[in-house]
Amino acid sequence: MITMKLKYVCPFCFAEHAIGDVEFACDSRMICAQRDPSGKIVGVPGAGEPDKKMQEYKHLSQAPLGPHHFRAHKTPKFSMPDSAVCDWCRQVSRTRVCPSCHNTLPSTIDNDEAMIISLIGTRGSGKSTYVGVLIHEMMKHLFGPFHGTFQLYGSEDQREYRTRFEDYLYKGQPIPQTTTHLTGNTMTENRPILGMLKMQSSGFFGKVKPKMLVFFDSAGEDWTNMDTIQVVAKYVAKSSGIVFLIDPLANQHVRDAISDDASIRASISADYEPDSDPTKVINDVARLIRDQNGLKESQKIAIPVAAAFSKLDVLEDKNLLPPGGRLSQPSPHVQRGMFDDTDADSVNQEVRSMLDRWDYGSFINTLDMNYATNHCFAFSAYGREPASDGTIAPPIPKRIEDAMFWLLHLNKVL
Known part of the structure; x- marks a missing residue:
């Protein structure tokens, strides 16, 4: 039909x-x-x-x-x-x-529904680095085993990606902080980046199915400033999926377990701010989505949410991951050429256990209470810590595809 x-x-x-x-x-x-x-x-x-x-x-x-x-x-x-x-x-x-x-x-x-992916997180959680490396990996490596390709949509999207992400990430420099929608008393544009994902269906006469992916990267300050929240909310309320990034170095229990001050200084959000608490932000996002979409407080939000720890390499280097767990292993989806539900479920449980151990139980409860479909992930976009002078080697990401693949799987694309 x-x-x-x-x-x-x-x-x-x-x-x-x-x-x-x-x-x-x-x-x-x-x-x-x-x-x-x-x-x-x-x-x-x-x-x-x-x-x-x-x-x-x-x-x-x-x-x-x-x-x-x-x-x-x-x-x-x-x-x-x-x-x-x-x-x-x-x-x-x-x-x-x-x-x-x-x-x-x-x-x-x-004739095609665009899949809008909203990236949310507090300042310093690595949203821009995440989307910059993710798009690079999607264009170069991730979809070949799935009989698919991903390319940025037009010349403007290619220019935006190059100037906002690639010119920094793959030339040895960290990406500057995303600019907030509010500069002084003036609202500014933060243009989404569009890409075309084409997947070929199985069978002798396999058809090519195009899907427009739209990446919206909001600044961390946008979720702590009431003057900008309403601007950003309309973007998020139309999303097909939300990736909510959590900086583990903003957690006091993690910082207490790390004695290397350089690792802590590498996180801009290491100095805890109440307005940047992930439980508060994810709850504020839920309230705004309900307001935009006319939902009652008793109704759970249908937009799937992938809650992802950034800086997995730091957690692994400091022996803060479960011994022998899935997070210490490479992501299996590309190697298998199909989405691995078992791996995603195991990663979800491991991350939830760490969140609970680090006194983020309220975040888990808020996530489950507000969003009907959610999963927890962890990744490293750089794959290693920056050098002491702040420069970075070309990224070698770990599990950066997991959250995106899960959203594509839920949307029947992957």
Whole structure:
């Protein structure tokens, strides 16, 4: 049975629209000029027009000049038009844009549900490093055994990934802290990164199934500042999955067990702040999702949550992992070419035991009380500690794929 898609969610501003509610950007900007009702040219060819929608999206002080935007002459109710004629220059455009923010929509927006992954955690938990290394591994190594490929979607996504992540991670420098959505009294854009995952189904006539993955990386401060929470909440409430990162070096019991001061200083969040307590943050996130989605306090949230310890290498080096446990072994999913439920369940139990031992029992209870589907993981994005001068060798991640594979498995992609 084929289900007709009646709505879509913009992967940039996360506004929801009816399937036929779409605008177009003129593809012939160099010759496009405004016309009066009689058809006479009254504008300057190539000048475009101020884009107030993009101004609002990027929180700019003035509207940037962009192409002319328009709608199809006839808007179908149960499908999305794939082209329209510009009312200025009479040329056909196939560039569909979101009517709320004017970002160019992915080509698969009308027939594929984008999988939005939100990354949440307090300052210093390693969200940016996690997504930077994860995307690199997804492009290079992770999906070959699954008969799949992953590539960043467009030139803007490639530029964003290169300047925000790759130029640091693979050139010996740690990634700077993610910028908060609030700078002074001005809101700023934190553009999601889009990638296309293509999986080939089994069988002689195996079809290629595309899936758009959207990664939204919020700053740690965004979850301790009430002025930004409402901005970030709308992104998270539309998620297909949440990865919630926990810095083990922010835990007093872990810090007490580590005598090497350099390891503690490597964690920005080692100085404990009450507003950064993971139990408080995960509870605040639940409240905001309920507010956004109209859920009662008694209703558990259906969005699956992967709660993951970062800096697994530090825990392993300091002998803080269960002896002979799964966390000390390599992740088996890629080697097997399939998701290993047994391994995921064992890792979940091991991490929960460590959380309970380190007095994070309230975090576990809050997680279970609010989220119907959740699992615990642990990973290392770098795979080793930075050198004493702060430089890093190219990452050799450990179990960085586990949480993402679990979310893909739940969404019937993997």
